[in-house]
Amino acid sequence: MIRPGDVVVYTKTKHTTSPGPRAHDIEPESRGEYYTYAVDKYWIVESVESDGITCRTRRGKSHRISLDDPRLRPASFWEKLFLRSKFPSPA
Template identity: 55%
Template sequence: MAQFHPGDYVVFRITKFSTEPGPRAQDVRPAPYGETYNYYVDKYWTVRSVSPDGTLQLVTRRGKQHQVAMNDPRLRHATLFEKWFKADRFPTKDTFSQGSQNGMNTPDTTRVAQISGGMR
């Protein structure tokens, strides 16, 4: 199992369905009757904290928080290439500090999205 630490850059692969996949869509496949498409989108997040039970609290570029199990198969460390060439997609240290100074991003004031389930 991969070890994660606060401040680590991670990539979380989300499955999406829509009639018009965006430019970051990967592995685009049409539905059986062709009305929609099934595809993946990589989300570039940063580890905010690691719980003793193996749950990671991740933060997005805009400050939204997600809780993900450390052993989720959709979660992985960012590669050196991603850290270098896609650095603008990861949250900055300011995202963490702004949220705590404004009273945001604390467990009692923010609804934390819990992501569960496996790949489809």
């Protein structure tokens, strides 16, 4: 059960020529010029509705995510403990 104020991790898929240091699950394209990879985003839940949740990033952007999105998960205890600086502060 996700509630407002909870911290969540959203795994975002990216497609560029050079993956960053936080990239994981890196796969090269067939022609070798681009890479497809995943990056974990650390967000806080602002509101919960029946059709989805609204999350806020550290820089203040809002994202609307469906509750059944497989890329969304609650932050683990260890992520909350060791990566707390990556999550936005509660408003």
